[in-house]
Amino acid sequence: MSMQLVHDQMPLPLLMINTKFDTLQYTPEASKVFDVTECFLDMVDEGSKSKVEKWIQPKQGKSKLEINIYGKSSDVVLTEVYVRWMNDLHAEVILYPKEKQNEHITTMLDKLQNRLNDTNFALLEEKEKVEDTLKENYRLSAPFIQLTKDIAFVPLFGDVSEEKLHTIKEQVLAKAHDHHSNRILFDFTAVGELSAEGFRVLNEVFKTLDFMGKEIVLIGVKPKHSMKINEFKVQLNIQFLHSLQTAIYRYCSR
Structure with missing residues (x-):
């Protein structure tokens, strides 16, 4: 019985065999990958023949098994085999080389990696936008307001973290220098919470302003912050006032 090459639409190696394992038809894909022979068993490695004879039978109906089949270059190819009996005499056998699966998985992973790279780039752009917005919010949480020629006012809002204070530090020191304010x-x-790292940066701000010859006045300090801030007072010339009204009356009403 001669084999017949058929141009099936299936983009995988496919054979049609009978109950004697004669190869009746095969697709071009099958001949590209495997050494197609007139007897399907001749394509199968010796160690897998008993599995084929047991599981590729009409009584098994649809079946799936993994066997070794000789490839086009006489190499052994680990292959997943899908069998569907069309009737009691003929079966369609799809051969799916595991290497093909690996190539498919690799291709999918490459595509996924490319998508992840694109996503990461987009996320990085969004992250930069968020960081810029956050920095702007930090700046707005401590505006530098020139009350008079010699006096500047810096109201602090919300929890004061190290990151926020680093942003505030740049702004305050730059404007203190530009505006030549003698008292800040x-x-x-x-202010809500002040972290330990925030205190450290705040101390740096006060030390720098003191070095620049600025007088530092702290207004409305809460009891939970006063103990920590008092540590600065030992080394620096810092004044404490109870309220903004007191400060305005003392410094701006003259």
Whole structure:
């Protein structure tokens, strides 16, 4: 019985065999990958023949098994075999080389990696936008307001973290230099939590301002912050006032 090459639409190696394992038809894909022979068993490695004879039978109906089949270059190819009996005499056998699966998985992973790279780039752009927005919010949480020629006012808002204070530090020191203010009022009335790292940066700000010859006045300091801030007072010339009204009356009403 001669084999017949058929141009099936299936983009995988496919054979049609009978109950004697004669190869009746095969697709071009099958001949590209495997050494197609007139007897399907001749394509199968010796160690897998008993599995084929047991499981590729009409009584098994649809079946799936993994066997070794000789490839086009006489190499042994680990192959997944899908069998569908069309009737009691003929079966369609799809041969799916595991290497093909690996190539498919690799291709999928490459595509996924490319998508992840694109996503990461987009996320990086969004992250930069968020960071810029966050920095702007930090700047707005401690605006530098020139009350008079000699006096500047810096109200602090919300929790004061190290990151926020680094942003505030740049702004305050730059404007203190540009505006030549001799006295700077820091209002702590609306401050929430002050982290230990935040205190460290705050101390750097005060030390730099003191070095620049600025007088530092702290307003509305809460009891939970006063002990920590008092540590600065030992080394620096810092004044404490109870409220903004007191500061305005003392420094701006003259």
